[in-house]
Amino acid sequence: MIGVGETVKISLRALRSNKMRSFLTMLGIIIGVGAVVAMLAIGQGASRRISEQIASMGSNMLLVLPGAQTSGGLRMGMGTQMTLTYDDALAIERECSAVSAVAPSVQGVVQLVYGNQNWSTIVYGTTPGIFAVRDLTIRSGRPLLDQDVRNSTKVCVLGQTVVDNLFGDMDPVGQIIRIKKVPFVVVGVLDVRGPNAFGQDQDDVAYIPLTTAQKKILGTQFSGTVRSIGVKAKSDELLEKAEEQINDLLKQRHRIGPRGEADFTVRNLTQLMQTAQESSRVMTLLLGAIASVSLLVGGIGIMNIMLVSVTERTREIGIRMAVGAKTWDIRFQFLMESLTLAIIGGILGVAAGWITSVMIGRMAGWSIFVSPFAILLAFGFSALVGIFFGFYPAYKASLMQPVDALRYE
Amino acid sequence: MPLIETYDIHKIYAMEENPVYALNGVTLSIEKGEFVAIMGPSGSGKSTFMSILGCLDKPTQGAYKLDGIDVEKMSRDDLAQVRNEKIGFVFQGFNLLSRASALENVELPMIYRGIPAGERRKRAMEALAMMGLADRATHLPSQLSGGQQQRVAIARSLVNNAPLLMADEPTGNLDTKTSIEIMELLVRLNRDNGITIVLVTHESDIAAFSHRIIRFLDGKVISDERKH
Numbered sequence: 001m002i003g004v005g006e007t008v009k010i011s012l013r014a015l016r017s018n019k020m021r022s023f024l025t026m027l028g029i030i031i032g033v034g035a036v037v038a039m040l041a042i043g044q045g046a047s048r049r050i051s052e053q054i055a056s057m058g059s060n061m062l063l064v065l066p067g068a069q070t071s072g073g074l075r076m077g078m079g080t081q082m083t084l085t086y087d088d089a090l091a092i093e094r095e096c097s098a099v100s101a102v103a104p105s106v107q108g109v110v111q112l113v114y115g116n117q118n119w120s121t122i123v124y125g126t127t128p129g130i131f132a133v134r135d136l137t138i139r140s141g142r143p144l145l146d147q148d149v150r151n152s153t154k155v156c157v158l159g160q161t162v163v164d165n166l167f168g169d170m171d172p173v174g175q176i177i178r179i180k181k182v183p184f185v186v187v188g189v190l191d192v193r194g195p196n197a198f199g200q201d202q203d204d205v206a207y208i209p210l211t212t213a214q215k216k217i218l219g220t221q222f223s224g225t226v227r228s229i230g231v232k233a234k235s236d237e238l239l240e241k242a243e244e245q246i247n248d249l250l251k252q253r254h255r256i257g258p259r260g261e262a263d264f265t266v267r268n269l270t271q272l273m274q275t276a277q278e279s280s281r282v283m284t285l286l287l288g289a290i291a292s293v294s295l296l297v298g299g300i301g302i303m304n305i306m307l308v309s310v311t312e313r314t315r316e317i318g319i320r321m322a323v324g325a326k327t328w329d330i331r332f333q334f335l336m337e338s339l340t341l342a343i344i345g346g347i348l349g350v351a352a353g354w355i356t357s358v359m360i361g362r363m364a365g366w367s368i369f370v371s372p373f374a375i376l377l378a379f380g381f382s383a384l385v386g387i388f389f390g391f392y393p394a395y396k397a398s399l400m401q402p403v404d405a406l407r408y409e
Numbered sequence: 410m411p412l413i414e415t416y417d418i419h420k421i422y423a424m425e426e427n428p429v430y431a432l433n434g435v436t437l438s439i440e441k442g443e444f445v446a447i448m449g450p451s452g453s454g455k456s457t458f459m460s461i462l463g464c465l466d467k468p469t470q471g472a473y474k475l476d477g478i479d480v481e482k483m484s485r486d487d488l489a490q491v492r493n494e495k496i497g498f499v500f501q502g503f504n505l506l507s508r509a510s511a512l513e514n515v516e517l518p519m520i521y522r523g524i525p526a527g528e529r530r531k532r533a534m535e536a537l538a539m540m541g542l543a544d545r546a547t548h549l550p551s552q553l554s555g556g557q558q559q560r561v562a563i564a565r566s567l568v569n570n571a572p573l574l575m576a577d578e579p580t581g582n583l584d585t586k587t588s589i590e591i592m593e594l595l596v597r598l599n600r601d602n603g604i605t606i607v608l609v610t611h612e613s614d615i616a617a618f619s620h621r622i623i624r625f626l627d628g629k630v631i632s633d634e635r636k637h
Contacts, residue, residue, distance in 0.1 A: 006520055017508050319504045322465060323565065324493025324521040326486040402492075403465040406504065 002329045004336075011337040014309070025305045026345035028298025029385070033349025033378045034356060035291035040374035041357035043284025045367040050277045052194075060239055061133060064092075064229040064246060067263035082225040083263040086210065088253060089229045093129070095249055096231075098242035101132035103230040104210060108218045112206065113178040114166040121162050123179060123206045125213020126230075133230040141173040141188030144209055152211040157188040159203035182216050184208065243268060292381065298345070299385035306338050306393035317397055318405030327398045334394035335387065342386025346379045353378070410477055412573060412605050413439040413462060418471035420457050420628075431457040432468070433628040439607065441572065444599045446608045446616035449625030456577065458625065459609045463496055463575045464488045476572065493521055497566020497604075501578035503558040505550040505565075511537060512546040515564045522569060536564035540594070556587035563594065567604075574598070576608045580615055592618045 015022040066083045089104035105126040112119050128144045130136065136143075138157070148155055156179065163172050172186045193202040208217065210226070233242040243266050250264055251257075310317070317330060325333075354370050361368035420432040432454045439445055449455040460466040461473065464480055467488075473481045476495055480488065497518075498504070505514045515533040524532075537543055540560040550558050559579060566574050576595065580588035596618055598604045608619060616622050624632040 002520055002523070013508060315504070316506055319506060320517070320521070321489060322463075322492060322498050322504070323518040324489050324569075326489045326521070328486075329521060401466070403460045406465065406500070 002325070002332065007332050007336045008340070010333055011340045014313075014337055015340060018309075021305060022341065025301055026341055026348065028301035029295065029342055029345025029382050030298075030349040030352055032291070032295030032298040032385075033346050033382050034353035035294050036288055036378040036381070037350055037353025037370065037374055038357040038360065039287035039291040040284060040377070041353070041368045041370045042360065042366060043280065043287050044371055044374065045357075045361065045369040047277050047280040047284060048369050049367045050273060050280055053273065059135060060233040060236055061269050062231040062233065062239065062243055062246065063267045063269055064088075064231060064250070065265045065267060066225075066227070067261075067265060082227075083254065084226050084229055085224045086226055087224065088250060089127075089226065091249060091253060092229065092231060092246055096242060096245040098233050098238040098245055099231055100234045101129045101232040103127055103130035103133040104226040104228075105130065105230065106210065106213050106218050106227045110180050110217060112162065112166060113181075114172075114175065117166045119162055119165040121159075121204050121206055123156075123208060123213065123217060125208055125210045125218055127210050129232075130207060130230060133232045136193075137191045138188045139191045140171070141186070143188055144207060148209040149211050152215055153209060154182060154184045154212055154216070155187045155209070156184045157190060157207045158186055159190050159205040160192045161201055161204040162206055163189055179206070179208070180217050239268060239271075295378075295381060295385060298382075299342075299389040302338050302341055302386060303389035303393060306334060306390055307396070309337070310334060310393045310397040313397075314400065314405050314408040317400055318402055318408065321400070321402035322406060330400075331394045331398040334397050335390045338390025338393070339383065339386040342382045342390075343379075346382035349382065350375050350379060411438040411474075412441045412443075412476055413437065413607070414472075414474040415462075416472040418458070418461060418468045418473065420454070420461065420466075421469045431628055432461075434471070435628075435630055437623065437630065437633075439605065441605055442599070442603050443621060444596070444606045444608070444619045445621045445623060446610055446619035447623050447625060448609075448611060448613070448616050450611065453625040454628035455609050455625040457628075459575060459577055459607070462607060463498060464492050489521075493518055494569060495571050495573055497563075497569070497571040497574045499559065499562045499566055499574065499576040499579045501581035503550065503555075503562050503582070505558060505561060507550055510547050510549060511542060511553065511561045514550070514561055515568055518565060518569045532568050533564070536568050537561070539567075540564045554587075555583050556590060559583065559587075559591055560594070563591075563598075567598070567602075572605055574604050574606045576606060578610055579608065580610070580612070588615065 064084060084104070086104050089102045092099055093102045103126050105124050107122055107124045109120060110123045112121060124130065126144070127149050128146055131143050141157070144155070144157055147153070156177070158172060166172070166177060167175070172189060175186050176183050177186060178184070190203070195201055231242060231246065233239045246266050247262070251262060254263055256262055320330060357368045357370060360366065415435055415437045418432050418435040419430070422429040422431060435458060447455045447458065457466070461468050464475070468481055471481065472479065475491065478491065480491060483491065506517070512530070512533050515536055516529045519529040519532065534543065534546060537546055540563060542557060542560055542564070545553060545557060550561070553561065574595070579595070580591055583591060592615060595606055595608070599606050608616070610616050621633070621635045623630055
């Protein structure tokens with residue numbers, strides 16, 4: 001029996017002696033592997049981006065919104081009724097065991113002024129709970145504190161986009177800005193979060209104490225009502241439990257019987273995003289499947305060329321058999337040749353796919369993720385294709401009669 | 410014990426309408442150390458007989474013992490091993506691998522015998538040196554003359570120390586002067602190294618180098634003469 005090293009040497013020489021043909025055959029595999037790598041990179045990039053967005057939205061987050069107003073059978077949009085109160089939020093925090101933080105909020109789009117600059121942004125009046133609920137972190141300065149809410153202090157924490165537009169390169173902490181002509185001290189700046197799943201800039205935001213907002217800025221119809229209550233569940237598993245507890249508690253507080261229609265809605269945003277992620281995963285799978293068709297076509301190309309090669313080299317096969325090559329020696333030699341084609345094609349294909357996906361990512365502005373798993377998958381698949389499509393030609397070569405092969409012209 | 414012993418060998422090629430009877434009962438025995446020439450016109454069956462003796466083909470009927478081993482019932486791979494260990498081939502068309510150097514061509518039988526690279530190289534170089542081709546080891550067959558190519562082929566047939574050398578029209582593609590050189594080389598191998606040589610030719614002056622001439626006609630042996 002002949003050794004693997006010898007066989008690889010023989011295969012490489014055969015491939016080198018016909019460079020153009022070897023390269024063209026390889027091209028099928030290069031394109032196939034490249035397509036698989038690039039498609040998976042795009043798909044996985046998308047689903048990773050969704051994961052990041054889920055994280056940036058605040059993990060394990062529920063949003064309680066007031067219900068729709070009903071007047072004489074005519075139902076208005078969700079949130080038109082002001083049924084949620086600050087006390088509801090405190091009750092949720094106090095009584096729902098699955099909840100770790102709550103953040104009742106009011107919000108509005110308001111003009112901010114600093115010196116001769118002005119900027120319109122969403123201002124949230126909220127409580128310190130918002131930092132836990134949305135996983136916000138402070139880059140400089142300090143967050144909102146409980147005493148800010150208690151004392152209705154005029155302080156604000158700004159997102160980076162607001163800072164950029166009002167202050168440029170200046171450090172905003174300690175400066176005074178005007179929100180609806182009311183002076184506020186900037187006490188903190190948030191870390192950058194980037195856009196959310198729906199493309200909204202999450203850094204274009206200002207947070208002020210809830211009480212200050214209600215009294216000075218956003219002034220509500222009914223004192224003590226809030227536009228939404230953000231809730232953080234203690235863990236991923238407790239999300240549904242928290243949802244249930246909030247539903248029960250608020251129905252009880254709002255005196256709604258078990259059959260009555262709730263005047264609020266609990267929305268599970270994480271679940272929404274998980275659905276989006278699931279669909280992007282399906283998308284990745286689909287893209288990968290389509291790309292692997294081209295890998296299959298590349299494999300058929302290998303088979304075709306190997307069949308031609310076997311016929312062309314009938315005499316060589318005859319000589320090898322005459323000096324003692326056994327069935328397996330011949331089979332191994334041709335199998336190794338197609339495997340070598342597939343493996344070199346696979347390596348080049350991974351490189352090509354990587355470059356392509358990075359280029360697509362740059363041009364289209366998509367996030368791209370080339371995972372080691374995708375590379376291994378594409379590479380392994382190409383090697384399998386080499387063996388699978390190389391087998392028949394190798395089998396054919398090994399079954400030749402030595403006497404016929406030697407006489408072949 | 411004879412090196413080659415055939416009994417009533419038949420070879421029939423099954424064509425669609427008319428089967429071709431290439432060999433019709435050949436019974437022969439060749440002793441170790443003999444130098445035998447097989448002669449006959451084309452179509453006489455001498456090449457078919459050669460293929461069977463060389464274990465490249467199997468007889469349709471009959472028995473063949475090579476070096477005491479029954480080979481007519483052997484599997485493909487066992488026959489390959491017999492060829493590797495017992496038989497060296499020299500062909501009319503040289504049959505060298507065109508993309509491999511002279512040295513690599515000579516190494517080929519040892520590759521299939523699983524001899525390690527170092528020893529392989531050494532033995533191949535020795536065989537080439539014996540053929541006076543030490544300085545041509547790295548040349549490709551296309552860079553060698555016909556006589557040199559045939560000497561590479563002879564070197565290849567010797568490296569595994571096979572007791573039998575089968576030469577199928579070894580001088581068919583060579584000019585007279587080179588033919589005589591090659592034949593003298595074969596005579597020397599037979600005389601000095603004790604290698605049994607079976608030579609197929611249709612030229613009587615080539616056959617004259619041998620000690621025994623067997624003539625074929627219509628798939629049968631018609632004469633078997635020994636020189637004294």
